Amino acid sequence: VSIASARYGKENVRVYKVERDSETGIQTVTEMTVCVLLEGAIEPSYTKADNSVVVATDSIKNTIYIKAKEHPVTPPELFASYLGTHFIETYKHIHTANVRIITHRWTRMTIDGKPHPHSFFRDGSETRNVEAVIKKGKIDIRSGINGLLVLKSTGSQFHGFVRDEFTTLPEVWDRILSTDVDCGWVWKTFPSMDAVKESTSKFNQAWEGARSITMKTFAEEDSPSVQNTMYKMCEKVLEFVPEVETVDYKLPNKHYFEVDLSWHKGIKNTGKDAEVYAPQSGPNGLIEVKVDRK
Numbered sequence: 001v002s003i004a005s006a007r008y009g010k011e012n013v014r015v016y017k018v019e020r021d022s023e024t025g026i027q028t029v030t031e032m033t034v035c036v037l038l039e040g041a042i043e044p045s046y047t048k049a050d051n052s053v054v055v056a057t058d059s060i061k062n063t064i065y066i067k068a069k070e071h072p073v074t075p076p077e078l079f080a081s082y083l084g085t086h087f088i089e090t091y092k093h094i095h096t097a098n099v100r101i102i103t104h105r106w107t108r109m110t111i112d113g114k115p116h117p118h119s120f121f122r123d124g125s126e127t128r129n130v131e132a133v134i135k136k137g138k139i140d141i142r143s144g145i146n147g148l149l150v151l152k153s154t155g156s157q158f159h160g161f162v163r164d165e166f167t168t169l170p171e172v173w174d175r176i177l178s179t180d181v182d183c184g185w186v187w188k189t190f191p192s193m194d195a196v197k198e199s200t201s202k203f204n205q206a207w208e209g210a211r212s213i214t215m216k217t218f219a220e221e222d223s224p225s226v227q228n229t230m231y232k233m234c235e236k237v238l239e240f241v242p243e244v245e246t247v248d249y250k251l252p253n254k255h256y257f258e259v260d261l262s263w264h265k266g267i268k269n270t271g272k273d274a275e276v277y278a279p280q281s282g283p284n285g286l287i288e289v290k291v292d293r294k
């Protein structure tokens with residue numbers, strides 16, 4: 001037997017960093033959860049119990065805090081690249097660093113119509129994510145959005161689908177659509193840390209763009225299906241960010257079922273009279289797509 005693949009490190013490393021502007025008194029906070037997994041000539045630690053090749057996961061955790069102190073932690077694509085580059089440059093036997101960052105939302109409070117200098121709230125479990133694979137001369141980054149829960153009360157249809165002896169779903173021209181956005185965009189490979197640094201401004205623009213495009217398309221499309229609407233999102237993100245090679249979405253279809261109440265005094269609550277629905281925890285549709293520039 002032999003090792004087909006191996007990587008190790010520390011996950012669920014929670015990091016908070018504050019930036020204090022002494023002139024304005026405005027403070028800015030970032031909170032993220034970091035995972036670093038290292039690959040390289042580490043087989044002897046598995047096969048021979050030779051720990052001389054192991055950078056302890058505790059040391060990896062320590063390094064994450066040190067690098068968060070030494071470097072900007074935003075945009076997460078830049079911090080992930082700095083962090084991964086540290087490991088492959090410091091330990092010659094480590095050739096790949098996989099860095100995953102989940103950035104949590106601390107949105108600045110508006111108090112009496114003014115942005116508060118140092119108070120924030122968690123507006124939703126939505127996160128901004130990065131998965132970076134750092135090798136010598138090659139940094140590959142996938143940025144993304146997770147947990148952006150959206151709903152529209154109309155402007156969604158689904159009809160014309162296969163009808164056979166397995167089909168009970170009625171065709172619908174006006175339905176609720178709700179989904180929990182999990183999407184990502186993969187950047188053209190960066191040849192170096194310097195190339196990532198030069199693109200720093202592009203990362204926030206891309207995230208803001210992808211988030212706005214997702215919500216605008218979701219809101220404005222009279223959606224004929226989840227499939228068609230998410231494809232349009234991909235097209236628009238690719239158009240907005242030339243440096244991105246592929247865009248992907250995984251969208252659960254979180255169903256809201258009509259409740260027939262006609263048995264009670266003939267209440268009309270179906271079709272165009274439907275107002276009270278039963279939100280379903282499951283089963284849910286799951287629609288996935290990845291779109292590229294071919």
Ligand SMILES: O=c1[nH]c(=O)c2nn[nH]c2[nH]1
Nearest residue numbers: 158224225226227253285
């Ligand atoms: O948008 C939808 N796509 C589907 O594939 C599907 N199947 N059932 N309901 C659905 N809605």
